[in-house]
Amino acid sequence: MSVTSFEANLKHRCSSCSLREICLPLGLDAEEMTKLDDLVKRRRRVFSGQSLFRAGDPLQALAAVRTGFFKIYEVSVSGQEQITGFPMSGELMGLDAISTGTHRGNAVALEDSEVCEIPFTRLEGLLSDLPRLQHQFHKLLSGAITTDHTLVMILGTMTAEFKVAAFLLNLSDRRGQRGEDPSEILLPMSREEIGNYLGLKLETVSRMFSKLRDQNLIETEGRKTFIRNRKALKALCQQGSVT
Amino acid sequence: MSVTSFEANLKHRCSSCSLREICLPLGLDAEEMTKLDDLVKRRRRVFSGQSLFRAGDPLQALAAVRTGFFKIYEVSVSGQEQITGFPMSGELMGLDAISTGTHRGNAVALEDSEVCEIPFTRLEGLLSDLPRLQHQFHKLLSGAITTDHTLVMILGTMTAEFKVAAFLLNLSDRRGQRGEDPSEILLPMSREEIGNYLGLKLETVSRMFSKLRDQNLIETEGRKTFIRNRKALKALCQQGSVT
DNA sequence: CGGAAGATTGAAGAAACTCAATTTGTGTGG
DNA sequence: CCACACAAATTGAGTTTCTTCAATCTTCCG
Structure with a gap:
């Protein structure tokens, strides 16, 4: 070697x-x-x-x-x-x-x-x-189920605006877990891909980004998205639903 | 003993x-x-x-x-x-x-x-x-993920009519796996519960049941639902989508 | 710098929701 | 066993949300 x-x-x-x-x-x-x-x-x-x-x-x-x-x-x-x-x-x-x-x-x-x-x-x-490895593996498998249930919850109960807000917060949280700045998200996926994931059309996703921007909750700069008011964004998700 | x-x-x-x-x-x-x-x-x-x-x-x-x-x-x-x-x-x-x-x-x-x-x-x-038990356990954990992805697919891409059709076919298939008659489904859940599961309102679920009945794809008799034209029902699911 | 892909915005249409009235089903007590 | 009362399901009419179609603007690469 x-x-x-x-x-x-x-x-x-x-x-x-x-x-x-x-x-x-x-x-x-x-x-x-x-x-x-x-x-x-x-x-x-x-x-x-x-x-x-x-x-x-x-x-x-x-x-x-x-x-x-x-x-x-x-x-x-x-x-x-x-x-x-x-x-x-x-x-x-x-x-x-x-x-x-x-x-x-x-x-x-x-x-x-x-x-x-x-x-x-x-x-x-x-x-x-x-x-111990076995148990951790089971935790990861189980965690994948939990993650999927969260997506089901988003798809099944949320309006377009809250879906997008929840999506951004999720990415933000995962950045935080990795020790990165949770308020600066570099989105590697297109509006169309976000829409596909959330059960929305790309135009709707775009509109919701604009709406969140108008409320000063986020800021966008090309593919970078900044979370400006995390608290309000979270409150939005926790408040809103269809059913 | x-x-x-x-x-x-x-x-x-x-x-x-x-x-x-x-x-x-x-x-x-x-x-x-x-x-x-x-x-x-x-x-x-x-x-x-x-x-x-x-x-x-x-x-x-x-x-x-x-x-x-x-x-x-x-x-x-x-x-x-x-x-x-x-x-x-x-x-x-x-x-x-x-x-x-x-x-x-x-x-x-x-x-x-x-x-x-x-x-x-x-x-x-x-x-x-x-x-062998370990492997079967992993298969069941993994299968739970697969099941969830199927639901995500239904929630994310299907219209109300196809959601309900897919729901009935899923129950029917699972009955078949157990050796029961797959064309006779006894629904133990309410329209509201079905709607909650599928991201729909109970009224919409009810309308879709009526619509499927009008097309002679299903028949209902109290809580019993009969699948009358399985092929057409399947074709419906496979054809239709939003995105 | 130019072209193509991606993103935004507007206007019109469709799908599902809300509210409301009616019908059907279910379970219980007389 | 029937009658009653309550819960669930169906259906209709009007509204909201999201989609569709289209035009414009921005960004990103070569």
């Missing part, structure tokens, strides 16, 4: 990864983390617009986002597309493929990104030996 | 349960199933309208529906309710609570029901010893 690849290896182990408190290694001790490390193929690059996996692909490996942003979308029998999530750093992709062994979703990078790949069969083997 | 309880025990083990091909024991051999059996508290009755667990309750046990029907609903900070699922026999409830250890959902029986309770901590212990 060359010096450079050795250094690269050191630099890119779970133990030194800034996302270890969000990702699969959470709660593991040094020895356990090493075992997990041995499984992980790190730093696969996926350039903006490229696919990491497609619907119909067999599940080989789960993928954790290291850097960047993805969208996951599914296509119904009628050809309708629905974005089911925008995974960012530390979040796992492909969990829904375990049930059938085949991906239903399509994962596309929204910006140049890097992922860590975790071969699923080998991971399951390791889980039996490492109860 | 008395004779009666011994008999009851025999009668209500996973190995003789008609749902074992849907539920947690799928794929286990006899010995493995016995170990799982030892964990399960069977036949807890939950009468119509009663809660099995509520949001805020600590997760003690997962629950598999043995007989009957439940609704799971979550309440947002704004007080909005959203039904996230209608679990029926063989389906697990409480998986979303693993991530935090606390239930977010409320489980209410829609008719007199019975559940098998599986203490979660003990189950996780057993998973390490039984790789």
